[in-house]
Amino acid sequence: MSLLFLDQQPAIEKINFLSVDIGRAKLLVPMPAVAEITLNQGIEKSDRLPEWVRGWIAWRYLSIPLIDFRALQDGHNASDFGSRTRVLVMKSFAEGHSHHYYAIMTRGFPYTLSVEADCEMTTQDSNDNGKCIKIDLQLQGKKFLLPNFTEIETYLKQIARYY
Numbered sequence: 001m002s003l004l005f006l007d008q009q010p011a012i013e014k015i016n017f018l019s020v021d022i023g024r025a026k027l028l029v030p031m032p033a034v035a036e037i038t039l040n041q042g043i044e045k046s047d048r049l050p051e052w053v054r055g056w057i058a059w060r061y062l063s064i065p066l067i068d069f070r071a072l073q074d075g076h077n078a079s080d081f082g083s084r085t086r087v088l089v090m091k092s093f094a095e096g097h098s099h100h101y102y103a104i105m106t107r108g109f110p111y112t113l114s115v116e117a118d119c120e121m122t123t124q125d126s127n128d129n130g131k132c133i134k135i136d137l138q139l140q141g142k143k144f145l146l147p148n149f150t151e152i153e154t155y156l157k158q159i160a161r162y163y
Helices: 003-008 069-074 149-156
Strands: 014-021 026-030 034-039 053-059 062-067 085-091 101-107 111-116 121-124 133-139 142-147
Touching: 014 101, 053 101, 062 069
Parallel strands: 026 142, 062 101
Antiparallel strands: 014 026, 014 111, 034 085, 053 062, 085 101, 121 133, 133 142
């Protein structure tokens, strides 16, 4: 089918997300935003990083910043989740910074959650959820936070490029 007829495609029936445990909450991350999930690995620390960045990790011949999302939200130092730490490598979609990828620390292994277009969910305004959260969702009886990727990427501008 020609690209000219994409507007005639049926509506999306289901979207796949990852449920990501960031400590006190679970993020609901759309699968297209995720590049890879890896195990915890060696971290190179730097004094030039904001307090919410744990350090630099090596990923596919790149050095990418490892972010503690909860520390970013709360404005405190990045923590160490210990041996249960997994790393969620994210794709960057915005311009204006030098990081094409960045990583978020997770507790345990994220799991896939399929959300049907007609499923029942409730939302709340993001004003009470802190930085970098678009909306608060109640889905299948559980609370999830949908990240605001545009806002996250404004914070990436604060991270000096790794050399």
